[in-house]
Structures are given as C-alpha cells and as structure tokens.
Amino acid sequence: MSFSTAAAVVRGAGKPFTVEEIALRGPADHEVLVRVTAAGMCHTDLTVQAGHIPFPLPAVLGHEGAGVVEAVGAQVTSVAPGDRVLLSFTSCGACASCRAGRPSLCVAWLPANLLDGARADGSAPLAGLDGSAVHGHFFGQSSFAELALADERTVVKVGADAPLEVLAPLGCGVLTGVGTVLNVLRPAAGESVAILGAGSVGLSAVMAAALTPAGRIIVVDRVADRLALARDLGATDVVDTTGADLGEALAELTGGRGVDRVLDATGVPAVISAGIAALAAGGTFAFVGAPPFGTTVPVDVNAMLPGRSLVGVTIGSANPHTLVPALVRLHEQGRLPVERLVTGYDFAQIQEAADDMHAGRTIKPVLRFAARH
Numbered sequence: 001m002s003f004s005t006a007a008a009v010v011r012g013a014g015k016p017f018t019v020e021e022i023a024l025r026g027p028a029d030h031e032v033l034v035r036v037t038a039a040g041m042c043h044t045d046l047t048v049q050a051g052h053i054p055f056p057l058p059a060v061l062g063h064e065g066a067g068v069v070e071a072v073g074a075q076v077t078s079v080a081p082g083d084r085v086l087l088s089f090t091s092c093g094a095c096a097s098c099r100a101g102r103p104s105l106c107v108a109w110l111p112a113n114l115l116d117g118a119r120a121d122g123s124a125p126l127a128g129l130d131g132s133a134v135h136g137h138f139f140g141q142s143s144f145a146e147l148a149l150a151d152e153r154t155v156v157k158v159g160a161d162a163p164l165e166v167l168a169p170l171g172c173g174v175l176t177g178v179g180t181v182l183n184v185l186r187p188a189a190g191e192s193v194a195i196l197g198a199g200s201v202g203l204s205a206v207m208a209a210a211l212t213p214a215g216r217i218i219v220v221d222r223v224a225d226r227l228a229l230a231r232d233l234g235a236t237d238v239v240d241t242t243g244a245d246l247g248e249a250l251a252e253l254t255g256g257r258g259v260d261r262v263l264d265a266t267g268v269p270a271v272i273s274a275g276i277a278a279l280a281a282g283g284t285f286a287f288v289g290a291p292p293f294g295t296t297v298p299v300d301v302n303a304m305l306p307g308r309s310l311v312g313v314t315i316g317s318a319n320p321h322t323l324v325p326a327l328v329r330l331h332e333q334g335r336l337p338v339e340r341l342v343t344g345y346d347f348a349q350i351q352e353a354a355d356d357m358h359a360g361r362t363i364k365p366v367l368r369f370a371a372r373h
C-alpha cells in the first residue's frame with residue numbers, strides 16, 4: 001500500500017527541516033503504521049541534519065515518536081490498531097545479544113538505526129511523491145511525520161491514558177540517561193555519582209540517581225538555569241564549569257577520594273578526560289555523549305589498575321520493552337518528572353525547535369501534531 005503524509009525532510013547536510021508531502025510504502029510484514037501525535041527532538045537528529053553522521057540524505061529523521069497505531073503488517077502480533085505506543089530503537093531480533101534480551105548491543109545496531117536509511121532487506125519505506133529517493137527507517141521509525149512506518153521491535157505499547165506529549169522522549173533521551181544509571185552504573189549505598197552535562201540525558205540521569213541509594217549526586221554544566229533544575233530534580237551538588245576547574249571541584253566535593261560513578265553526557269574530550277581522572281578506585285566511567293566519529297581520548301593505563309572501569313553505553317543499555325513501561329509507571333507515580341524537561345512546539349515549528357536546541361534555549365523540544373480524525 002502507498003499513503004502520503006506530511007513529513008519534515010532534511011534535503012542535505014546543513015539544510016533546514018522542511019515540511020512537505022511524501023509517500024509511505026507499507027506497512028511491511030513486521031511494520032506498524034503509526035499516526036504520530038508527538039515526537040521528541042534529540043541531539044542525534046541535529047547531528048545527522050548537520051551531516052556529522054553519514055546517514056543518507058534527503059531523509060526523514062525523528063526517533064522519539066509517540067502516537068496511535070493506524071494499521072499493522074501481516075506478521076505483527078504485539079499491537080493492534082487503536083493502541084497507543086511509544087517508539088524507541090530497532091534491532092535485528094536474531095543475533096546473540098537480541099536473543100539474550102540486550103537489543104542495545106545488537107550486531108546490526110548502527111546500520112539498522114543510524115546508517116542505512118532503509119529496511120534491513122534494503123527496500124525503501126519512504127519516497128518523494130514523484131518517486132524520488134527520501135531515506136527513512138531512522139531508528140526504525142522516522143517519526144518527524146504525521147504518519148510513520150515503525151518496525152515492530154521499535155514499538156512499545158502504553159496505556160490508553162498515557163500522556164504522549166510528555167512521554168515521547170522516553171524512547172531515546174530519557175531511556176539513555178535513566179538506563180545508564182539503573183542498568184550500568186548502579187550506584188551502591190552512599191556512593192557518589194557525577195553527571196557531566198545537564199541536557200535531557202544528564203537530567204534524566206539525575207532523576208534516576210535520585211531513585212537510588214547514592215549518597216551524593218553531583219551535576220556539572222555551564223548553564224546556571226540547568227544546574228538549578230538539576231538541584232530540583234535531586235542533585236545534591238552542582239559545579240558550574242564557567243568559573244571552576246572540573247577536576248579540582250570533583251576532588252574537593254569527594255574529599256580527595258574521587259567519584260564512584262561518572263556519566264559523561266557531553267561527548268567533549270576535555271570533559272571526558274577530567275571525568276576519567278576524577279574516578280575513585282573501583283569506580284566506573286560511562287561514555288554516553290557521542291562526539292564526532294573517530295574522536296579519541298588518552299587513558300593513563302596505570303591509573304586504571306585499581307579497579308577503574310570505562311564503559312560505553314548505547315540507549316542506556318536498555319531493553320525498551322521492559323524499561324519503557326517501567327518508566328511510564330514511575331512517571332505516573334510522580335517519581336520521574338519528565339515534564340520538567342519538555343517544551344512543546346507545533347510540528348510546523350520544527351526548525352525553530354532545532355534552532356532553540358542548538359542555542360541551548362530548550363532542553364527537550366517535543367513536536368505536537370494536530371489531531372486528525
């Protein structure tokens with residue numbers, strides 16, 4: 001089947017999002033046609049728009065979609081038309097990691113979510129109305145559109161009353177911050193946690209750390225408003241690096257012992273190096289923020305010997321099918337106030353949302369789509 005829909009297309013590297021009509025070809029057997037009601041914007045969308053990740057353009061981006069199932073492919077069993085869903089990331093479903101319930105480690109993660117711009121079989125879910133190439137399948141969804149063709153493995157069903165305009169970012173940014181703390185860093189009673197970067201990932205990590213027995217939650221950023229919000233969300237200490245040396249500040253806050261668990265959400269090599277140098281013996285440092293491909297940081301090998309670990313984390317090392325529903329419940333209970341991060345924009349304002357995100361004027365833009373019946 002072929003449908004047309006309004007979608008935000010990026011025509012080339014560095015070009016703006018422009019809303020235009022495109023064609024959708026599906027749903028394929030394992031796909032779900034979703035009427036998108038809200039979609040979060042994440043730094044990865046902007047990185048691809050800028051051409052820093054080699055995703056084929058023109059393309060429809062968007063990977064924090066939320067909406068209502070309109071139709072399902074012949075093999076889809078987990079959702080039905082009318083279900084409300086959140087969209088997260090896709091995976092092959094067949095490799096050892098997927099079979100072990102760890103889809104964020106899928107062997108096909110990078111091509112399936114970020115590089116190919118097409119289905120695993122190479123077919124194109126999207127096209128221009130004239131048949132020209134428009135790449136899609138971004139994170140198995142390409143949800144900056146009124147209708148999206150989502151891989152079933154990307155789709156997580158939520159309750160009929162779930163507030164999609166608030167919960168859309170659960171699929172990537174919130175899952176990444178919360179998952180890294182709960183699945184990977186797992187601070188023990190009284191341990192210190194440092195979160196480098198107070199954007200949507202870092203602030204989600206703060207909310208998660210506040211749910212653990214960590215003794216100290218230190219948040220590092222250069223924007224005073226974000227540090228104030230971090231305190232509201234559970235930070236016990238904040239460091240404004242516009243006026244302080246990060247290494248010295250972390251040493252001072254931990255009495256010279258170092259930090260037990262560090263999460264870097266900045267991807268900035270100098271910040272990463274300072275964070276690694278600040279690790280306590282036995283401590284763990286998590287790489288979460290992604291710098292440009294090919295970025296390296298030096299590591300003092302001898303300094304690692306006292307039980308220090310460095311670990312890379314994709315999407316919070318989460319299985320969205322178990323963690324997203326848990327986060328929906330935490331939000332319902334008031335224990336995960338995601339709404340504090342969200343600023344709403346009409347879909348037509350998508351480039352304005354991107355500009356505001358670039359300028360640091362907004363933490364988590366969520367695009368809202370006008371209801372159509």
Ligand SMILES: [Zn+2]
Pocket residue numbers: 091092093094095096097098099103105106107108
């Ligand atoms: Zn896999």
Ligand SMILES: [Zn+2]
Pocket residue numbers: 042043044045063172173
């Ligand atoms: Zn993302």
